[in-house]
Amino acid sequence: MDFSTSPATEQLLERIRDFLVRHVLPREAEILRRGFGESEPQLQQLRAEVKAEGLWGPQLPVELGGLGLSLVDHGLVSEVLGYSPLGHYLFGCQAPDAGNIEILEKYGTPEQRARYLAPLAAGEIRSCFAMTEPDSAGSNPVLLTCAARLDGDSYVIDGRKWFTSSADGAAFSIVMAITDPEAEGHGRATMIIVPTDTPGFRLVRNIPIFGHAGSGYDSHAEIAFEGCRVPASNRLGQEGAGFIIAQERLGPGRIHHCMRWLGICRRAFDMLCTRANRRVIAPGKRLAEKQIIQSWVAECQAKIEAARLLTLHAAWTIDNRGFQAAREEVSLIKFYVAEVLGEVLDRSIQTHGALGITDDTVLSFFYTRERGARIYDGPDEVHKMVVARRILKRY
Numbered sequence: 173m174d175f176s177t178s179p180a181t182e183q184l185l186e187r188i189r190d191f192l193v194r195h196v197l198p199r200e201a202e203i204l205r206r207g208f209g210e211s212e213p214q215l216q217q218l219r220a221e222v223k224a225e226g227l228w229g230p231q232l233p234v235e236l237g238g239l240g241l242s243l244v245d246h247g248l249v250s251e252v253l254g255y256s257p258l259g260h261y262l263f264g265c266q267a268p269d270a271g272n273i274e275i276l277e278k279y280g281t282p283e284q285r286a287r288y289l290a291p292l293a294a295g296e297i298r299s300c301f302a303m304t305e306p307d308s309a310g311s312n313p314v315l316l317t318c319a320a321r322l323d324g325d326s327y328v329i330d331g332r333k334w335f336t337s338s339a340d341g342a343a344f345s346i347v348m349a350i351t352d353p354e355a356e357g358h359g360r361a362t363m364i365i366v367p368t369d370t371p372g373f374r375l376v377r378n379i380p381i382f383g384h385a386g387s388g389y390d391s392h393a394e395i396a397f398e399g400c401r402v403p404a405s406n407r408l409g410q411e412g413a414g415f416i417i418a419q420e421r422l423g424p425g426r427i428h429h430c431m432r433w434l435g436i437c438r439r440a441f442d443m444l445c446t447r448a449n450r451r452v453i454a455p456g457k458r459l460a461e462k463q464i465i466q467s468w469v470a471e472c473q474a475k476i477e478a479a480r481l482l483t484l485h486a487a488w489t490i491d492n493r494g495f496q497a498a499r500e501e502v503s504l505i506k507f508y509v510a511e512v513l514g515e516v517l518d519r520s521i522q523t524h525g526a527l528g529i530t531d532d533t534v535l536s537f538f539y540t541r542e543r544g545a546r547i548y549d550g551p552d553e554v555h556k557m558v559v560a561r562r563i564l565k566r567y
């Protein structure tokens with residue numbers, strides 16, 4: 173198997189790295205301190221610079237103004253961008269918009285594409301995806317209760333959602349709602365586009381997470397749908413096709429997340445090694461000379477490399493053989509990379525001592541924001557169960 177990257181991809185990765193180092197990392201601490209909501213003008217300015225450099229939308233098709241990269245190449249870009257918490261947002265490939273763009277592109281009507289997809293892909297508006305509910309287990313979404321009733325030419329939606337990421341400031345939400353309660357489990361739900369200024373769409377709160385409610389893009393909201401009426405033409409895809417579309421949305425999305433997490437791992441690991449080399453713990457002795465730290469360095473490096481190869485192979489399989497052929501690998505990377513991420517962040521924090529848990533480094537931002545990695549897009553335990561069942565069937 174050939175693991176080399178093409179000269180064109182190498183050159184692109186270098187340009188993106190260079191942009192991050194020159195324009196993003198110097199402004200990162202200030203933007204994170206003020207929050208995404210308040211920093212929006214600065215973020216938009218940086219996005220304009222990304223566009224001017226011709227680097228916008230690595231995963232977007234060329235017709236939508238992007239670079240049209242394959243999943244493997246976008247994975248490599250995603251790893252580089254993951255080095256900064258601002259990376260994906262500034263380059264227009266952030267969740268949940270990236271997933272919403274994919275499904276709008278595949279299932280959107282010409283009107284939906286013009287009204288929602290085009291401005292979303294251009295970064296002029298943001299969106300959110302509302303599936304999980306506070307009162308039913310998100311890991312088994314056939315239990316959803318939020319309902320959409322057809323009334324003449326409209327759907328009327330009633331129910332509650334939460335952990336709707338980035339709803340604060342979003343122009344529209346794609347909502348997963350039950351349209352046929354009598355249908356068999358996976359045929360009950362439909363996706364519907366709901367502009368957030370529709371009467372009956374209420375953002376209840378940004379949910380505080382480890383003490384931070386966040387703002388703008390960096391937030392997770394609780395949403396109430398109260399007799400929320402939208403035209404029936406806002407349905408995305410066929411009625412009852414919600415789960416099929418949701419699965420398609422999650423496939424490439426998991427590769428994007430895993431490669432982003434590997435970028436975070438790389439940042440935390442760089443910080444771990446730098447700190448260990450500099451911190452004097454006794455006259456003439458540095459932390460890096462301690463065997464236990466050396467053991468962490470070696471173990472973290474091995475795990476990051478293993479996770480990276482596993483993820484790139486899953487991306488390669490999807491690119492070359494389609495998503496179905498990669499199902500098992502996608503579940504493997506979803507829990508394995510998330511665990512490696514948690515471990516590397518924790519080791520890096522530990523190496524920094526008290527400094528590691530302050531907001532004086534980016535580690536605490538990553539630690540609090542990324543603990544969710546082991547929960548969203550399917551909790552670890554569910555992916556392990558799926559993989560184990562498939563493996564055991566072979567014996």
Ligand SMILES: Cc1cc2nc3c(=O)[nH]c(=O)nc-3n(C[C@H](O)[C@H](O)[C@H](O)COP(=O)(O)OP(=O)(O)OC[C@H]3O[C@@H](n4cnc5c(N)ncnc54)[C@H](O)[C@@H]3O)c2cc1C
Nearest residue numbers: 301302303304309310311335336337544547548549551553
């Ligand atoms: C940071 C973050 C962002 C999110 N963004 C979005 C979003 O934008 N839109 C959206 O709709 N949702 C979003 N979610 C919600 C996410 O999809 C759900 O949290 C996830 O599906 C799990 O559902 P739950 O929280 O209801 O946990 P539950 O389903 O109640 O599960 C709780 C725990 O039980 C265990 N468990 C569950 N099932 C099994 C099983 N079969 N076997 C063994 N153990 C099991 C797991 O440990 C799991 O963590 C987000 C979540 C987080 C943390």
